[in-house]
Amino acid sequence: MSVRTDVISLFEQVAAQQKKPLAPLLDELVLLDSGLDSLCLAIIVARLEDTLGVDPFTAAQDADFPVTLGEFIRFYDDAVR
Amino acid sequence: MTLADLIHGSSLGGRLEELRGRSVLVATRDQLTAALALVELDGIAARLVLCPPDLPVEHVAFVAETAAVDALVSDRAAAAVESLHVGRLVTCSPRITLAEPERSGRLRTEWILLTSGTTGRPKLVAHTLSSLAAAIRDSGTPARPAVWSTFYDIRRYGGLQIFLRALLGGGSLVLSSAEESTADYLNRVGTHGVTHISGTPSHWRRALMSPAAHSISPRYVRLSGEIADQGILDHLRFVYPEARIAHAFASTEAGVAFDVGDGRAGFPASLLNRPGVDVQMNVEAGSLRIRSAGTAIRYLGCPAEPLADADGFVDTGDMVELRGDRYYFVGRRGGIINVGGLKVHPEEVEAVINRHPRVWMSHVRSRKSPITGALVVADVVLKTSPGSGPVGLEHEILRLCREALAPHKVPAAIDFVPTLAVAASGKMARANA
Numbered sequence: 001m002s003v004r005t006d007v008i009s010l011f012e013q014v015a016a017q018q019k020k021p022l023a024p025l026l027d028e029l030v031l032l033d034s035g036l037d038s039l040c041l042a043i044i045v046a047r048l049e050d051t052l053g054v055d056p057f058t059a060a061q062d063a064d065f066p067v068t069l070g071e072f073i074r075f076y077d078d079a080v081r
Numbered sequence: 082m083t084l085a086d087l088i089h090g091s092s093l094g095g096r097l098e099e100l101r102g103r104s105v106l107v108a109t110r111d112q113l114t115a116a117l118a119l120v121e122l123d124g125i126a127a128r129l130v131l132c133p134p135d136l137p138v139e140h141v142a143f144v145a146e147t148a149a150v151d152a153l154v155s156d157r158a159a160a161a162v163e164s165l166h167v168g169r170l171v172t173c174s175p176r177i178t179l180a181e182p183e184r185s186g187r188l189r190t191e192w193i194l195l196t197s198g199t200t201g202r203p204k205l206v207a208h209t210l211s212s213l214a215a216a217i218r219d220s221g222t223p224a225r226p227a228v229w230s231t232f233y234d235i236r237r238y239g240g241l242q243i244f245l246r247a248l249l250g251g252g253s254l255v256l257s258s259a260e261e262s263t264a265d266y267l268n269r270v271g272t273h274g275v276t277h278i279s280g281t282p283s284h285w286r287r288a289l290m291s292p293a294a295h296s297i298s299p300r301y302v303r304l305s306g307e308i309a310d311q312g313i314l315d316h317l318r319f320v321y322p323e324a325r326i327a328h329a330f331a332s333t334e335a336g337v338a339f340d341v342g343d344g345r346a347g348f349p350a351s352l353l354n355r356p357g358v359d360v361q362m363n364v365e366a367g368s369l370r371i372r373s374a375g376t377a378i379r380y381l382g383c384p385a386e387p388l389a390d391a392d393g394f395v396d397t398g399d400m401v402e403l404r405g406d407r408y409y410f411v412g413r414r415g416g417i418i419n420v421g422g423l424k425v426h427p428e429e430v431e432a433v434i435n436r437h438p439r440v441w442m443s444h445v446r447s448r449k450s451p452i453t454g455a456l457v458v459a460d461v462v463l464k465t466s467p468g469s470g471p472v473g474l475e476h477e478i479l480r481l482c483r484e485a486l487a488p489h490k491v492p493a494a495i496d497f498v499p500t501l502a503v504a505a506s507g508k509m510a511r512a513n514a
Contacts, residue, residue, distance in 0.1 A: 017479075018488065030292055032263050038287050038421055042452035043493045057286075057451035058312055064320070065289045 003076045006051055007069075010044045011036070018043075027070030034069070054079040082113070082175070084120065084248070091180035092117035092173045093154065099169060101125050102188065103152040106145055106167055108132035111175065112235055112256045114156040116244060118173045122154070123210055124187035130205070131194055131236040134259060140203055141165055147205050147382040148193055193381060194238055196333040197424045205381035206333045206388070214245050215359075215375035216337035227252035227301075230270040232280030232288075234259070238333040239306050239422075243279050252277070264293040271296035279303035282313045282328075283421035283453045289316055298323060303340070305329040306422045307454045308410040311346040318344060334388055335395040336375025338362060347401075347409035363394070368414055369401050370394040416446060420489040421453035430457060430492065433485045437478050439463050444501045445492065459492040462501055471497055 008025055014036065015022035021035045031041065049055045056079035057065070066072040091097055092114060105126040109115040115131070122129055130148045132141070142165070144150070151168035155161075159170060192213060195203040229247040233240030235256065247254035255273045257266055267288060270278065278299045280288070285304060288294055302317055302324045309328035317326050329340035330348070338360050341348045353362050360373040372394045380388050389395045398415065401408040418425040427445035434443040441462045447455040461478065475495045482491040 030264070032287065032291050038283060038453055039489055041290075042421075042450040042456055045452055046448060046450060046456055046493055055451060064294075065286070065316070067290060067292050067294075 003052065003080060004073050006048065007044075007073050007076065010047055011069075014040050014043050014047075025069060027068065027073070029069040030067060031069060031072060048076060052076060052080050082117075082177075086177045087117065087120055089179060090177035091121060092175065092177055093121060093171050094174070094178060095180040096171045097121055097125055097180070100152050100154070100171060101186075102127050103169070104128040104130065104148055104150045105152045105154055106130045106132055106141075106148070106150045107154045107236075108136075108141070108162070108165075109154070109156045109173065110134070111156050112258070113175050114173045115236055116254075116256070117175065117177075118154045119244075120248070123190045123192075126152075126190050127188055128191045128193060131192065131241070133195055133236045134234055136195065136203065143202055144195065144205065191378075194236075194241070194333050194377075196238070197426070201426075201429050204384055207378045207381055209378065210245075212336060212375055212377060213241060214249055215373060216242075216331075217246050217249055225276075226250075227277045228255065228273060228275050229253065229277045229279075230255040230257065230273075230275045231278065232257055232266075232284035233306075238331065239279070239281075242331065242337060243277075246277075263287050263291045267291055267293035268296050271298075275299055277301040277303070279305065281306040281422035281454075282309050283307060285313055285317060286452055289320060294320055297321075300324055302326045303329060305331055305340075307419050308412075309346060312451065314344055314346060330369075330399075331375075332395075332397055332399075334377050335371040335397050336373055336377065338369075338371045338373070338375075345407070347404075347407045350403060350406050350408055353408070361394070364401055364403075364408070365396070367400045367402070369397045369399045369408075371397060412447065418445075418447040418455050418457055420455055420457060423487075423489045425457055425490045427457075430459065430482065430486060430490050433482050434459055434461060434478055434492075437474075437481055439465070439474065440478070442501060448493070453489075456493040457490060458494045458496070460496050460498045460501060462498060 011025055018040050020040060023029055023034050045057060056075050066075045100122060103126055105122060107115055107118050107129055128148060130150060145167045153162060153167045154171050154173050156173050189209060192208045194206045196206055197203060227250060229243050229252055231240050231243040235241050235244040244254060255270045255275060275297055276299055282304050299321060302321055314326060325342055326344060327340040327342040329337060331337040339348060339352055353364060363370050376395050377388055398413055400411050400414055402411045416427045430445040431443045434440055441464045444460045446458060448458045450456045478495055
């Protein structure tokens with residue numbers, strides 16, 4: 001599975017579990033407008049660490065945090081490489 | 082709105098005197114009306130009980146009884162609050178009406194702040210205006226007055242500190258709103274030229290993920306309420322290179338102890354055991370203890386433990402570790418988990434999990450998160466082996482939790498384990514969260 005499919009399916013899974021309406025998952029989607037709150041994003045980041053073995057949020061200090069879904073996927077793509 | 086408006090006017094419809102000497106529950110929907118009521122009522126009410134916006138309605142009666150509340154100030158419709166039966170009802174509104182200034186015969190008002198307790202019921206912590214303001218030094222200069230803002234609600238200790246800083250320092254304050262998105266908030270405070278802004282590390286992580294992160298250019302960025310790790314400090318430095326970035330340590334009970342402005346996580350060991358300074362700190366059995374003029378006076382009601390020891394030190398329960406010449410926060414004693422600034426007592430979550438008929442015992446613990454600081458996870462021992470369908474069982478347990486607990490208390494993951502470590506005391510072994 002690619003990072004992209006992992007990320008997308010986790011967004012859908014966590015939104016369903018937390019009963020949050022999810023915006024269409026386009027690359028331009030601003031994460032904070034996705035319908036998911038910080039708690040949901042924290043759960044996604046934790047599950048990604050379990051499946052991909054990386055936590056780029058903790059690793060990368062001198063870079064902007066990802067703002068859009070596309071940047072979020074790239075953030076993880078770069079980290080697993 | 083300025084303070085001058087309140088000198089010849091009132092947000093309470095001219096009914097301030099009716100509240101003289103009473104124990105007043107301030108339970109407003111809006112932060113602005115709460116702010117106006119607090120300014121007017123200090124010195125008039127015997128006691129001000131600050132009701133945070135998310136206080137579960139089932140706890141209101143307990144709070145009112147414990148604080149001997151006999152009046153309610155609210156901006157809600159009378160019909161919505163009459164059922165609380167707390168005595169006299171005075172409506173406050175952001176519309177200031179002309180009223181005679183009443184500043185004679187001022188009382189030393191007790192300010193009651195709520196903080197989460199082990200059982201889920203809040204603890205009531207008593208302060209005075211002077212203990213709340215003890216740590217406040219001038220933050221602006223007349224030439225460059227500060228424009229404060231905070232992600233916090235001002236009815237909690239962290240937010241109240243910022244409210245008082247703005248008030249007493251002669252600056253302005255832009256309030257946040259629970260209904261507003263992070264981006265809208267940042268854009269709004271950016272438009273108002275915010276210079277001093279405060280939040281938890283989790284607030285800031287969220288802000289830095291917002292496209293509006295660059296719409297503010299503060300002179301001062303403050304973090305409190307959670308452990309500020311090196312990652313978030315470095316990140317804020319990267320995004321706001323012009324700002325002074327400080328992380329503060331404070332708790333509702335202990336007051337503000339210190340802020341650290343050197344850009345490094347933890348705090349210098351030299352802050353401890355200094356005789357003659359305003360804020361006395363020491364470490365006992367790994368826990369940070371504080372005594373100062375900012376320390377709360379007492380708990381209301383009869384909690385299991387006194388607020389401070391015989392020497393006046395408050396044991397914060399925040400565990401620290403000495404590495405080199407610096408102390409670092411490593412978590413909370415008793416495994417209390419801090420999810421984005423909200424405390425979770427593991428026992429409360431375990432009690433819910435243990436209600437499931439197939440659960441033998443459970444252990445709720447913390448997992449580090451770069452987004453919320455920590456997440457709640459649970460290790461569960463079943464009465465019989467999970468057999469087929471542990472996934473279904475996980476869903477059942479989580480459903481129980483979601484029905485009974487606030488979202489941040491629901492475990493992000495459940496691990497089925499064969500056994501749990503039990504300490505020599507016979508209690509479940511809890512690492513510091």
